[in-house]
Amino acid sequence: MKKTKALYEGKAKILWETDSPDYMVQEFKNDATAFDGTKHEVIAGKGVLNNRISSHLFGLLKDKGVRTHFIEKISDNEMVVERLEMLRVEVVVRNVAAGSICRRLGIEALKRFDPPIVEFYLKDDDLHDPIITQDHIRIMELATQEQVDQMRSDALTINTVMRGFLEQRDMVLVDYKLEFGLKGDELVLGDEISPDTCRFHDAKTGEIMDKDRFRQDMGGFIEAYTEVLERVSS
Amino acid sequence: MKKTKALYEGKAKILWETDSPDYMVQEFKNDATAFDGTKHEVIAGKGVLNNRISSHLFGLLKDKGVRTHFIEKISDNEMVVERLEMLRVEVVVRNVAAGSICRRLGIEALKRFDPPIVEFYLKDDDLHDPIITQDHIRIMELATQEQVDQMRSDALTINTVMRGFLEQRDMVLVDYKLEFGLKGDELVLGDEISPDTCRFHDAKTGEIMDKDRFRQDMGGFIEAYTEVLERVSS
Numbered sequence: 001m002k003k004t005k006a007l008y009e010g011k012a013k014i015l016w017e018t019d020s021p022d023y024m025v026q027e028f029k030n031d032a033t034a035f036d037g038t039k040h041e042v043i044a045g046k047g048v049l050n051n052r053i054s055s056h057l058f059g060l061l062k063d064k065g066v067r068t069h070f071i072e073k074i075s076d077n078e079m080v081v082e083r084l085e086m087l088r089v090e091v092v093v094r095n096v097a098a099g100s101i102c103r104r105l106g107i108e109a110l111k112r113f114d115p116p117i118v119e120f121y122l123k124d125d126d127l128h129d130p131i132i133t134q135d136h137i138r139i140m141e142l143a144t145q146e147q148v149d150q151m152r153s154d155a156l157t158i159n160t161v162m163r164g165f166l167e168q169r170d171m172v173l174v175d176y177k178l179e180f181g182l183k184g185d186e187l188v189l190g191d192e193i194s195p196d197t198c199r200f201h202d203a204k205t206g207e208i209m210d211k212d213r214f215r216q217d218m219g220g221f222i223e224a225y226t227e228v229l230e231r232v233s234s
Numbered sequence: 235m236k237k238t239k240a241l242y243e244g245k246a247k248i249l250w251e252t253d254s255p256d257y258m259v260q261e262f263k264n265d266a267t268a269f270d271g272t273k274h275e276v277i278a279g280k281g282v283l284n285n286r287i288s289s290h291l292f293g294l295l296k297d298k299g300v301r302t303h304f305i306e307k308i309s310d311n312e313m314v315v316e317r318l319e320m321l322r323v324e325v326v327v328r329n330v331a332a333g334s335i336c337r338r339l340g341i342e343a344l345k346r347f348d349p350p351i352v353e354f355y356l357k358d359d360d361l362h363d364p365i366i367t368q369d370h371i372r373i374m375e376l377a378t379q380e381q382v383d384q385m386r387s388d389a390l391t392i393n394t395v396m397r398g399f400l401e402q403r404d405m406v407l408v409d410y411k412l413e414f415g416l417k418g419d420e421l422v423l424g425d426e427i428s429p430d431t432c433r434f435h436d437a438k439t440g441e442i443m444d445k446d447r448f449r450q451d452m453g454g455f456i457e458a459y460t461e462v463l464e465r466v467s468s
Contacts, residue, residue, distance in 0.1 A: 104364045105356060105374065117369040122339060130338045133367055135351040140339065 001025070001080060011037060012050070012196055021083065028054075028077045028192070034215045036128055041214070047077040049225040050194040055079055056232045057162065057193040064161045066154065068189040069181065084181025084190050089142050090121040090129065091155045094175040095163065098199050099212070104131075116159055118152050123179075150187045151180050158189070166200065169231040171209065174199035195225050235259070235314060245271060246284070246430055255317065262288075262311045262426070268449045270362055275448070281311040283459040284428040289313055290466045291396065291427040298395045300388065302423040303415065318415025318424050323376050324355040324363065325389045328409040329397065332433050333446070338365075350393055352386050357413075384421045385414050392423070400434065403465040405443065408433035429462050 003016040003025050011033040016025040028047035033040045051073060058070030058079075069081040094101060097111040120137060121129045137143050143151070155178055163173045176198035179191035191197065195210035202209060208216075209224045237250040237259050245267040250259040262281035267274045285307060292304035292313075305314040328335060331345040354371060355363045371377050377385070389412055397407045410432035413425035425431065429444035436443060442450075443458045 104361065105366065105370060106358065106361055107374070111373075113373050117373060119367065119369070124340065127338065127340055131365060131367075132339065133353065133365075135353070136339060139345075139347050139351060140341070 001074075012047075013192065018080075023071065023080055024083045025074070026079050026081045026192070032196075032211065032214045032221075034211070036125065039215070043214075043221060045222050046225065049222070049229055050192060050196055051077050051079060053194045053225070053229050053232055054192040056229075058189075060165055060232075061158060061161060061189070061193075064157075066158055066161065066189060067186065069183075081190070082183055082188065084183055084188055086179060086181040086190055087143050087147070087151075088123045089132075089137065089151070089180070090123055091151050091178040091180065092119040092121060092175060093117070093155050093159050093178070094119070095159070096172065096174040096199075096201075098174050116156070118155055120148070120151075121177075147180075147182075147187055151178075154178075154180070154187070154189065162193075166232075167203065169234065170203040171228075171231060172201040172203050174201055174210075195228050200228060235308070246281075247426065252314075257305065257314055258317045259308070260313050260315045260426070266430075266445065266448045266455075268445070270359065273449070277448075277455060279456050280459065283456070283463055284426060284430055285311045285313060287428045287459070287463050287466055288426040290463075292423075294399055294466075295392060295395060295423070295427075298391075300392055300395065300423060301420065303417075315424070316417055316422065318417055318422055320413060320415040320424055321377050321381070321385075322357045323366075323371065323385070323414070324357055325385050325412040325414065326353040326355060326409060327351070327389050327393050327412070328353070329393070330406065330408040330433075330435075332408050350390070352389055354382075354385075355411075381414075381421055385412075388412075388414070388421070388423065396427075400466075401437065403468065404437040405462075405465060406435040406437050408435055408444075429459050434462060 001023060002019045005017050006014050007017050008015045012029055012031055014027040018025055028051040030042050030044055030046045032043050032046060055073040058068050061068055069084055071080040073079045094113055094117040097107045097109055101107055102109050120132050122132050134148055137148055166173050180187055181190040198210060200209040209228050213221045213224050235257060236253045239251050240248050241251050242249045246263055246265055248261040252259055262285040264276050264278055264280045266277050266280060289307040292302050295302055303315040303318055307313045328347055328351040331341045331343055335341055336343050354366050356366050368382055371382055400407050412423060414421055415424040432444060434443040443462050447455045447458050
């Protein structure tokens with residue numbers, strides 16, 4: 001498969017068109033950004049780690065019957081994915097309170113949510129990705145009610161699979177963001193699953209093993225991502 | 235009934251305990267506030283108008299079988315209401331886009347929503363009343379699922395009643411905020427229903443007949459509220 005032109009360059013990835021209309025190459029960059037892109041650094045090795053971690057986790061989900069866009073890892077920092085028409089919605093699942101939900105609602109950090117919370121956000125940098133409800137999704141025609149129900153159901157299935165897998169590796173799946181797209185009428189999980197898009201804590205020490213280390217200037221960023229890779233590939 | 239002590243003083247109202255444990259006196263003040271209280275004025279006549287308008291609209295809803303806290307108007311700026319244990323949730327119904335939904339989601343002003351949108355907000359000044367979902371209501375234990383369903387259903391019944399009533403008076407019910415409380419296990423509509431808590435537009439001219447005149451420094455505030463009173467009492 002041959003890359004032709006970059007269709008979309010985001011903060012952390014480039015999506016390349018290929019000589020096949022059905023497939024794209026997803027390239028992971030070394031850029032780390034936070035706070036709507038106001039904080040930005042290039043961190044050598046990040047792209048390779050996220051590509052490897054995402055490949056492992058997509059592989060896990062595929063094995064468990066989740067429909068994802070992942071085809072195969074083709075280089076250190078690239079994977080082949082199915083071409084999707086992405087929905088303008090982010091789906092967030094929270095097992096433990098962290099980040100924006102604590103600031104927005106005054107909820108104590110590390111409070112456990114059982115059953116987990118599923119939230120939807122509008123993908124819109126200019127509006128700072130506001131939280132939205134099913135009513136907003138309806139009136140903005142972002143997805144059908146059936147697609148919303150399917151995203152919620154898939155997000156919870158993914159939660160069960162990922163949480164169990166990570167628990168066995170002494171990691172807590174705190175929260176994560178998913179993006180779905182359409183292949184024809186079929187809803188398919190796209191984007192990436194990495195410490196950029198998930199929060200992982202060490203189950204024994206509580207140590208932060210995700211992008212919060214960058215957001216909070218904690219250091220040990222590449223070491224944490226390397227440790228995540230080691231555990232998910234063990 | 236005799237007022238004893240002020241239990242709660244808000245931005246626009248005082249709730250007085252009385253010599254009866256079941257009833258309170260709700261006094262409407264002349265204070266107008268906006269933008270989390272950063273804008274504040276005292277507008278002579280506002281309390282009297284809101285007391286009259288609220289009394290009319292609560293009376294209308296009671297006649298249509300909606301369970302409200304309203305008992306009777308007892309003076310120019312006071313009504314007797316049932317004492318409720320208020321929920322920490324605001325319910326907003328939107329028939330037409332205006333205000334925060336346009337800013338938050340980039341929706342064009344005056345877009346019509348059919349069916350209407352029902353939103354829930356956390357009553358918390360320090361957090362600027364953030365929008366919340368049913369999941370947040372559950373984990374913060376703000377209401378039971380049954381109460382959420384009942385609030386949504388009551389809010390839509392109220393919408394049908396009020397919209398029809400106002401249409402006959404050449405007014406568009408753009409949106410409004412409701413607050414519910416509990417009398418034992420029973421969910422009861424509390425607070426007020428006035429141009430402070432609803433947006434009303436003149437159906438023919440589109441003229442703004444609500445607190446947006448204050449928020450936007452448009453002038454003609456008391457004239458607009460007086461016109462609302464004349465129409466709802468006609």
